[in-house]
Amino acid sequence: MTRGFKSIETKHYEERDAFFAGLARVSRRSFLKLAGVSAGIALGKGLVTPHGFQLVEMADAAERFTFAYISDTHLYPRALNDRFVRAILKAVDDVNNLQPQPDFVLMGGDLAQLGRKAELDLGRDILKAVKAPIRMMVGEHDWFLDMGEYWKSLFGPEHYSFDHKGVHFVTIMSVQEKDFWTERGLKPEERMQIVAGLDNGIQSRFEVGEAGREWLKNDLTKVDKKTPLVVFSHSPLYKYYRPWNFWTEDADEVQAILRPFEHVTVIHGHTHQLLTNRIDDIHFHGMLSTAWPWPYAPEGLPKITIQQNRADPFDQFDGCGDGSVDVMESGLVDALYNLWDRNPMTVRASYVTSNGAQDTPPRTKLPSY
Amino acid sequence: MTPMTTRALLALPVLTLGGLVLAQSRGALPRHDAPASPSGNLTVALCDGETVAEVPGVKEGETPTPAQAHAVADRLMDEWRRKHPDVAWDGDPVRLAQALPSEGGPQGAPAAAERAKEGVTTPGAAAARGATAGGAGGLPSGPQGAVQEGHTYGAFAPRDERIWQAETEKFVKEGHDVFHDAKAFGGTIGVSCDMCHPDAANTHPETYPKFQVQLGRVALLRDMINWCIQNPTRGKPLADDDPRLKAMEAYILAQRKGAALEFGKH
Numbered sequence: 001m002t003r004g005f006k007s008i009e010t011k012h013y014e015e016r017d018a019f020f021a022g023l024a025r026v027s028r029r030s031f032l033k034l035a036g037v038s039a040g041i042a043l044g045k046g047l048v049t050p051h052g053f054q055l056v057e058m059a060d061a062a063e064r065f066t067f068a069y070i071s072d073t074h075l076y077p078r079a080l081n082d083r084f085v086r087a088i089l090k091a092v093d094d095v096n097n098l099q100p101q102p103d104f105v106l107m108g109g110d111l112a113q114l115g116r117k118a119e120l121d122l123g124r125d126i127l128k129a130v131k132a133p134i135r136m137m138v139g140e141h142d143w144f145l146d147m148g149e150y151w152k153s154l155f156g157p158e159h160y161s162f163d164h165k166g167v168h169f170v171t172i173m174s175v176q177e178k179d180f181w182t183e184r185g186l187k188p189e190e191r192m193q194i195v196a197g198l199d200n201g202i203q204s205r206f207e208v209g210e211a212g213r214e215w216l217k218n219d220l221t222k223v224d225k226k227t228p229l230v231v232f233s234h235s236p237l238y239k240y241y242r243p244w245n246f247w248t249e250d251a252d253e254v255q256a257i258l259r260p261f262e263h264v265t266v267i268h269g270h271t272h273q274l275l276t277n278r279i280d281d282i283h284f285h286g287m288l289s290t291a292w293p294w295p296y297a298p299e300g301l302p303k304i305t306i307q308q309n310r311a312d313p314f315d316q317f318d319g320c321g322d323g324s325v326d327v328m329e330s331g332l333v334d335a336l337y338n339l340w341d342r343n344p345m346t347v348r349a350s351y352v353t354s355n356g357a358q359d360t361p362p363r364t365k366l367p368s369y
Numbered sequence: 370m371t372p373m374t375t376r377a378l379l380a381l382p383v384l385t386l387g388g389l390v391l392a393q394s395r396g397a398l399p400r401h402d403a404p405a406s407p408s409g410n411l412t413v414a415l416c417d418g419e420t421v422a423e424v425p426g427v428k429e430g431e432t433p434t435p436a437q438a439h440a441v442a443d444r445l446m447d448e449w450r451r452k453h454p455d456v457a458w459d460g461d462p463v464r465l466a467q468a469l470p471s472e473g474g475p476q477g478a479p480a481a482a483e484r485a486k487e488g489v490t491t492p493g494a495a496a497a498r499g500a501t502a503g504g505a506g507g508l509p510s511g512p513q514g515a516v517q518e519g520h521t522y523g524a525f526a527p528r529d530e531r532i533w534q535a536e537t538e539k540f541v542k543e544g545h546d547v548f549h550d551a552k553a554f555g556g557t558i559g560v561s562c563d564m565c566h567p568d569a570a571n572t573h574p575e576t577y578p579k580f581q582v583q584l585g586r587v588a589l590l591r592d593m594i595n596w597c598i599q600n601p602t603r604g605k606p607l608a609d610d611d612p613r614l615k616a617m618e619a620y621i622l623a624q625r626k627g628a629a630l631e632f633g634k635h
Contacts, residue, residue, distance in 0.1 A: 081558040083601075113559065197549065199567035244567055292564060295571035313565075313597065314583040366635075369573040 071108025109139025544620025
């Protein structure tokens with residue numbers, strides 16, 4: 001072999017090794033600078049190649065930080081149902097094995113199935129094993145046995161906000177319901193059982209409610225409109241399918257409160273499926289459940305949602321999973337769906353911003369019936 | 370009271386499951402019992418419950434040859450036609466417009482109409498004409514308002530139809546209740562069918578029977594219902610004639626009203 005000749009593979013691996021060696025030496029901030037510089041050099045040399053390991057990512061598409069989520073675990077007491085316990089434990093393993101570790105882990109609501117103390121205690125104990133800090137959100141399954149009393153005693157208030165690395169986070173309780181139980185003389189257990197079902201017409205529609213909206217307005221008065229905003233809600237803060245409560249009745253009012261902000265992303269639970277929407281400039285991403293996948297609703301599916309492949313009922317974990325969210329320098333997010341037993345899927349901010357024109361995730365091979 | 374009637378009465382009480390009462394378990398179905406022949410020959414009854422014929426040379430308990438069976442069926446039919454001389458008889462099966470084979474998608478129907486205009490008559494084109502002209506496909510239209518008096522349901526009024534409808538809906542409702550209650554179908558871990566299949570979504574009964582790849586064999590809807598009862602909900606499979614299984618099938622099918630039958634679809 002000619003001295004000095006390097007095969008494509010050798011060059012590729014050398015570039016790759018140099019890239020990772022370099023990465024280990026730079027902090028995230030200097031990485032961003034480096035990204036800009038190396039992109040400039042590449043442009044100057046006329047060497048813009050689609051492959052190779054030059055640091056050509058522009059700062060806007062770089063991430064500030066990552067958080068992970070576990071959602072809709074629907075725990076029964078351990079002695080009754082070990083199936084759902086196995087699923088949340090799998091999710092805890094997933095987030096604990098993330099390298100680097102996420103800045104925090106969001107629990108997206110519906111920790112319990114029927115809001116009982118034994119279920120919430122079990123969930124709290126399991127989540128203690130998560131290495132990163134946990135942020136809790138309440139779901140209707142946690143709430144309607146005692147109207148949130150025990151959940152709040154364990155995890156704190158149902159609405160709260162915090163700032164993290166220049167992003168304002170809001171967790172809002174969006175699954176209030178108008179009183180359908182007093183007139184019917186329902187016991188708390190009966191009320192809970194009704195709310196736990198999706199396809200009954202007895203319960204009311206989810207809403208943030210007037211008090212919640214007031215709280216949200218108040219919280220946001222002190223936040224600059226240019227500050228990126230990430231909102232956590234259990235129900236989607238838009239109107240997808242009313243009969244199943246894939247729906248927030250006062251979504252329009254809530255969106256009006258969020259609209260003045262330049263970069264708003266809503267991360268929601270409840271729908272147990274890969275779900276993507278954009279209304280004006282607000283981006284919405286649904287979270288996966290660990291317990292079971294819901295089918296896509298017969299109508300109302302947002303246009304830019306790429307459906308996940310149909311779930312295999314013969315595999316407990318198929319169609320379920322957890323995920324992580326990269327908050328980018330731009331203030332928007334890339335949502336990674338860690339679908340168990342399948343390839344993960346990423347729904348990028350650029351896909352949503354371009355209304356589905358760019359970075360389209362792979363289409364489904366087996367859509368819903 | 371004879372021992373026989375006591376046993377019958379014991380079997381009568383309806384099957385009750387945690388508050389659910391299933392209509393399917395009520396009473397016995399009507400039977401047509403052919404009276405025994407004094408000669409000891411095998412007797413066969415027509416489905417009208419009245420007309421009876423003997424099979425000569427075949428004793429009760431023996432099996433007639435195919436030729437003997439054809440002969441007795443022909444005699445029964447002849448007898449029925451003799452007793453009902455005025456009833457119209459469809460010599461050839463009528464083709465219904467909705468059963469037309471597709472002729473290349475949405476363009477199919479206009480193409481058939483085109484051929485009909487040119488005087489080319491195919492069964493499909495004739496039926497398409499019939500469907501638009503208001504008569505039954507393939508048959509000449511009668512005078513406006515003339516309706517044949519059917520025998521099938523006897524004399525019935527709109528009120529009867531409402532009762533039939535209500536009975537059917539009750540059966541579907543029973544299926545709904547079993548579907549939504551883990552205890553009712555014997556699930557042991559608190560998981561009911563609706564938790565994954567709200568409004569029976571994603572059960573696609575119209576695609577069965579089909580080769581169920583994961584089972585390695587052709588499955589019916591009930592095979593999948595039982596698979597789900599055994600696995601995700603950890604219960605025991607229901608017998609094929611279990612009223613709960615029948616009611617659940619009724620509920621699932623009712624939710625897919627209007628979906629085209631596409632057996633074998635994946």
